[in-house]
Amino acid sequence: MRAVVFEEYQTFPSLKDVERPTPGPGEVLLKVAGSGACHSDVAIYNDFTADFGPPQMAPSFILGHENSGWVEELGQGVTGISKGDAYLVYGPIGCQQCRACSRGQDTYCENAASMRYLGSGLGRDGGMAEYLAVPARNLVALGDADPIAAAPLSDAGLTPYHAIKKAMPVLTGGGKTALVIGLGGLGQLAVQMLTALTGAKVIATDMKDSAMRRAEEAGAVTVAGGDDQAAQICELTEGRGVDAVFDFVGVAPTIKVAMSVVALQGKVTVLGIAGGKYEWDFYSTPYEAQLTNTYWGTIEELHEVVDLYKAGLISPLVTRYSLHDALKAYRALQAGELDGRAVVVPHGS
Known part of the structure; x- marks a missing residue:
């Protein structure tokens, strides 16, 4: 089968022929419906080295941790799942024995250091391929919902939902x-989720006009980047500051803006992985304001995200690419040319 493979550190991935996987005990083979291209993938092949980055994600392996598909084959011991049914894949794979994994939070697996991989497309072969083998326990049923459009929900939906x-x-x-x-893909879904789940006024900011217009359509009030960005945001809160800030970029200037507009007893969550730093001091930080980060979410929360999707309350913006053009999707992602999420569709359109 054809697959997008991360072969060497700091080297662009390759599209090549590899052996089709066979599901092991407790696993299911999926015919991949869609696989989302994520900035985390870019970090894996562009930024990581043998000395920097998780050792569980050393090359080589197939990329793609945002996956959906149709059941093609059942591994030994798998019951209650029918061939042809559509599922979303919970990407993280922990030891499945520790306290974190027992609550479906494989992202914080207590035994991650001894694992051979961190998830599908994260050290273990992922879904940028025609077929994907995953633990049956990591499947979330989609029913009649479109699995191709749903693929980004496994990360771009789950990550903001958890935060x-x-x-x-x-x-x-x-x-x-x-x-x-x-x-981007995560931020747009965050706007939709905040509108659906809270009564809060949602403010959104970006450098791209097209992205802000889309956020406005979802119910947000937008503020463009610039020297008076923080002042405009504070004015929209009548000087109180923002109760909850979600930074999907994570560079030093965005974290600085977040901390400059957060309210007393408010919360700033950094979800972007750009590695920005912030210098905290007692006098310039509002009292009891929190600065934290999160990583992905739980299997239970992914079920809830799918419920929102099936109810029509959230809808990822998807640009579809054939598997033949998968490398073009990653180039477009790196160049900042995409609104929403690039989803590679290995079988048909």
Whole structure:
């Protein structure tokens, strides 16, 4: 079968022929419906080295951690799953024995250091291919929902959803505000989720006009980047500051903006992985304001994200690419040419 393979550190991936996987005990083989291209993939092949980055993600392996597909074959011991049914894949794979994994939070597996990989497309072969083998436990049923459009939900949907749920204590009640910084695939879904799940005024900011217009269509008030960005955001909160800020970029200037507009007892969550730094001091930080980060989410939360999708409350913006053009998707992603998510479709359009 054809697949997009990460073969060497700091080297662009290759499209090549590889052996079709066979599902092991407790696993399912999926005919891949869609696989989302993510900035995390770019970090894997562009930024990581033998000395920098998780050792569980050393080359080589097939990329793609945002995956959906139709059941093609059942491994030994798998029951209750029918061939042809559509599923979304929970990407992280932990030891499945520790406390974190027992609550479906493989992202924080206590035994991650001893694992051979961190997930599908993260050290273990992922879904940028015609077929994908995954643990049956990691499947979330899609029913009649479109699995191709749903593929980004496994990360671009789950990641903001987890962060928003964690921030609910500061968003509960009247007169609350939320700020979304960065309106790519994750940021756009965050706007939709905040609108669907809270009564907060949602403010969104980005450098791209097209991204801000799309956020406005989802119910956000937008502020363009610039020297008066923070002042405009504070004005929209009537000087109180923002109760919950979600930074999907994570460079030093965006974290600085987030911390400059957060309210007393507010919360800033950095989800972008750009590695920006922030210098904290007691006097310039609003009292009891939190600065934190999150990583992905739980299997249970992915079920909830799918419920929102099936109810029509969230809808990823998807640009489809054939597997033949998968490398073009990654080049477009790196160049910042995409609004929303690039999804590679190995079988048909």
